[in-house]
Amino acid sequence: MNTLHRKSLPGTQLDYFDTRAAVDAIQPGAYATLPYTSRVLAENLVRRCDPATLNASLSQFIERRRDLDFPWFPARVVCHDILGQTALVDLAGLRDAIAAQGGDPALVNPVVPTQLVVDHSLAVECGGFDPDAFAKNRAIEDRRNEDRFDFIDWTKKAFKNVDVIPPGNGILHQINLERMSPVIQVQNGVAYPDTLVGTDSHTPMVDALGVIAIGVGGLEAESVMLGRASWMRLPDIIGVKLTGKPQPGITATDTVLALTEFLRKQKVVSSYLEFFGEGASHLTLGDRATISNMAPEFGATAAMFYIDAQTIKYLKLTGRDDELVKLVELYAKETGLWTDSLVDAQYERVLSFDLSSVVRNIAGPSNPHNRVPTSELAARGISGVVENEPGKMPDGAVIIAAITSCTNTNNPRNMIAAGLIARNANRLGLTRKPWVKSSLAPGSKTVELYLQEAGLMPELETLGFGVVAFACTSCNGMSGALDPVIQDEVVSRDLYATAVLSGNRNFDGRIHPYAKQAFLASPPLVVAYAIAGTIRFDIEKDVLGHDADGKPILLKDIWPSDEEIDAIVASSVKPEQFRKVYIPMFAAQADDGIKVSPLYDWRPQTTYIRRPPYWEGALAGARPLKGMRPLAVLGDNITTDHLSPSNAIMLDSAAGEYLAKMGLPEEDFNSYATHRGDHLTAQRATFANPTLKNEMVIEDGKVKAGSLTRIEPEGKISRMWEAIEVYMERKQPLIIIAGADYGQGSSRDWAAKGVRLAGVEAIVAEGFERIHRTNLVGMGVLPLEFLAGVNRKTLGLDGSETYDVVGERTPRSTLTLLIHRKNGETVEVPVTCRLDTAEEVSIYEAGGVLQRFAQDFLESSKAA
Incomplete structure (x- = not known):
């Protein structure tokens, strides 16, 4: 099949895979009805799948089945320094674990090109009214983050396929839009669409270029880096028809805020959106990028625009090579990805939005x-x-x-x-x-x-x-x-x-x-x-x-x-x-030839970079799903900022007290985000947000805000970190009960790592945001979903209960949550197992992504 549908790209020395012919060979005329996203994903299948499985996979594509575990192989991974750094800390720790078992640590490398941009570390200590603000802020950034930047510099030299854009150069997604994404990749004489995952929920910004780019947690990115497919169910693809054009004086920000409100109300969580229609032609690529960037605020996984004349205009504006610009247009038109050939695309659901209705x-x-x-x-x-x-x-x-x-x-x-x-x-x-x-x-x-x-x-x-x-x-x-x-x-x-x-x-x-x-x-x-x-x-x-x-x-x-x-x-x-700006920036990334040890020399007194503990003790063994006590009972719309905040660390917080004890002056506490490479600091950020409302903590008949919980069975109100320490000493397994849309917001893996290290074995919610759910699976935390109409309130849960989970864990199976109340009553509640694919079941049972990879790596090494 691959040989049959490999064709030459007219006027070039390049080949491509004729996905249109492959699809139409199964069902004539079907290709013209596929949404844009399906076409790009189908190209991934044609390029990657062996002939024996290709026909069946494409048939399922055409039928739009939702029960297909689909292997997606993104062309590259992009990271900012916070989640990218923690991912690379994990890989450095994995190298240590492999070496301890007799394996060769130097063989642990990203096999997918990985681009890391240091953009999350700078705090605005000097405002824009200071003419030397940039230089002063950069000097402070370098001083505070010396441990982090030393590690990042080591990763660039120690790992293959890692490029680093140092601090002071821009923001990951804007650099990706303006330079890093070629729209069409070329490798070994074959052209194919650029696709990527990024360790930030706003990675979909380059969807505006017609590139499938989705935000994932650091754990899923690590899996992709190491050559594993990103497994998914075929997504719901929703068409968003744009009509009219913006009124005078209306900015792209006004439009995207209106769209965010509209799309949240339309319940597009985890869907892929495709914007089309006459209104889209009135949006510049910059306008489109503003919309695509906000995909996680809609709750969507992706926010796609097609390749069209605006794409070509933007590539020329941003100084791309003439040959690349020609290739993008030729490839898109030849393969059916150009907007003119998508007029017959069929969506199972179409939403309509009038751009002229937007006000300031x-x-x-x-x-x-x-x-x-x-x-x-x-x-x-x-x-x-x-x-x-x-x-x-x-x-x-x-x-x-x-x-x-x-x-x-x-x-x-x-x-x-x-x-x-x-x-x-x-x-x-x-x-x-x-x-x-x-x-x-x-x-x-x-x-x-x-x-x-x-x-x-x-x-x-x-x-x-x-x-x-x-x-x-x-x-x-x-x-x-x-x-x-x-x-x-x-x-x-x-x-x-x-x-x-x-x-x-x-x-x-x-x-x-x-x-x-x-x-x-x-x-x-x-x-x-x-x-x-x-x-x-x-x-x-x-x-x-x-x-x-x-x-x-x-x-x-x-x-x-x-x-x-x-x-x-x-x-x-x-x-x-x-x-x-960009030619010298990327020229500076050339290999300087300096060799370093394949194992990182961990600094003992740091509060920024520390060998991760995921292969040690209870984290590496079987997890109990019996006798769990609630760490928190939470309402709707709990964000990853509640779970693991990223803002400045205050002296009176658990993390602040720890940093002071470690000898760090308060002015250099930095942010929670910058300390995520050190689990001893980052653990203390778990549920540290002062606006958290844990329904286990009631004062004067109301839920009290703060980083608080109630230690059971004593019933003692405590700061969250002190309670976690008590439960860790008791080796008490924990559970979290929550409402709808649990895990909204940033794709930070520490929102899952923090609860896992606290001893949380399962989270039962009315619904999960996509990225956070995959992060939980990647850390070996079991996500469970209440059935419709059932929640913490209908069950009368107050945090005094203990919980068991029983049943066979298979993709989306129904398990039983046993609730043991304080009065001796036991209630059996059916819940949905949110391990959505066989791959996720495998990862969970191994204890997480890193444990799974270590096991597979060592087994393959022995076989070799």
Whole structure:
């Protein structure tokens, strides 16, 4: 079959696999009806499957069956330094475990090209009003992360197939969009679609290029790195028909916030979305990338756009080689992946969204799908003029105003609009309020180049939006410390302090410890709120200030026209800027020839990098599913920020107390995220979010917020970490009970590692977010799902019970949860085993991904 359908690509020296002919040989005309995602996945099958299994696999594709365990072999893996580093720490630990069993550790390498970008480590200690902010923040980043960066440097030399983009160069997803993804790969004279997995939930950003890219946890990425397939069920593919075009003055951010609200309501969790229709043609590639980036906020696995003229225009704009641009267009048209050939695609479900219905939006508080039109903030009680006392901050003060995140800084229209807002504000004498910590952290150095070209960089700097980093910063909770005077006033007056950022997540407690809530907005709106200084402000109607003649200035007076934005984008954003940034960046990744030991020399006193314990003690043995006690009983929408926060570490937290004991000064505690390479620090982050509401902890008839639980059978209320220590000493197996959408948010593997190391054997929820569920399986934690209509409330669960799980663990089998109540009653509750594939069952039974690989590696070594 592979030989039969291998064809030459006209006008080139390359071949490709004629998937269209392979599909149509089974069912004539079927290829034209397949959605785009199915076509790319089918190409993966044709290229990878042996002839004996290919026909059956393609037949199941055509039938859209959901019971097929489908092996997907992504072409590459991309990682940011937090999850990428922890994945490589695991592989370094795996090398030690292999060596201890007599195996050759040097043979443990990623076999799939792995690209790591250091972008999550920098905190904005110096705001954008400091002209030396970038240099100062980078120096602090290097000092704090010396242990981490030493390890990352070792991985580049010790492992094959690992490339590292060092700190200070940009954000993973924007670099991936602007340079790393070729759209069409070429290997051994054969062209095929670029596909990838990434250790971050926003990896789907490059879906905008027509590339299947999905976010996975570090554990699943490790499995792919080591050459194993990423197993999945054939996904539900939903068509999203876009009609109309955006109104004047509406940004891509406004559109994506409206789409996020709409798609969350449409229940697209774990689905692959394909955007099509006349409206899609009105979106630039930058607009599309903003939409695709937010896929995890919809709950979707992917957010695909087809390859079309906009794709080609963008590849040319970003300075790709002419030969690559020609190949992408030729390949897409020849193989049926070009948009013109997808008019007959059939979807089992189609949603329709009118782009012209979008108004200026903001999202918040607390969730990206909490969209509010800016014109309705006052009516919803969020804004509304509050009298300011002279010399004091207002209630609702914006203490963080950050233009940040690849979600929006990838989009030249957004960034030019922000610069024009700043220019117009400066001309009228408007200034940033003094309590606002403002910052500009683009995801690519090209942004600074075209803002300079347009003469807008000085305008932003004048308002306090100078470049503080080329990194994730506030979007990842790395907002840095406040001015002590401002912090003292927030605390002493118990102010409702807020953050406004152009990021993708605004969960409570994520952006800054002293920002009680956060709001997502477009870059130009972030500038406007820095001028307003408070969220309790009607940004559409209230007065931002007065001009030299005393005339009131409103937002409409400084908002630029679409025509001006587009004209400046056309004249100022150039291919040579991208070449100037990326050609030397990637040339610097060449092998320097320096050899290092295949085993890492672990530093004994570090709080950043430590040999992982996953092959030791109880973690390496059979897990009991009897006599489990609840560590937590939780409600709906528990995020990975609740499970393992990423923001700054406070001194009075369990992790803070540990770091102080280890001799680390408080100013260098850094974030929870940066310490995830050291399990002794990272364990103490488990359920450390101060906004957590564990229903086992009741005070005055209400659930008390905090990192708290109740130790049973004593009934003693305790901080979460102290309870975990007690249960670990008792060797008490644990369980977690939860509501719907458990594990929303970032793809952090420590949300699963933390509970596993705490002794959690199973989690029973009403539903799981996809990435977190796979992370749980990868750590050997059993995910179980209540049947419809059954939950912790209908069962009257309060955390005083003990639990057993019985039954044969097969893909999606029905198991029995035995609930032993304190009064001696036992209740039998059927639950669904959320080991979704035979591969997942195998991984779980081995104890996790790493244990499974170690077993297979040693067995294959003996056989050889």
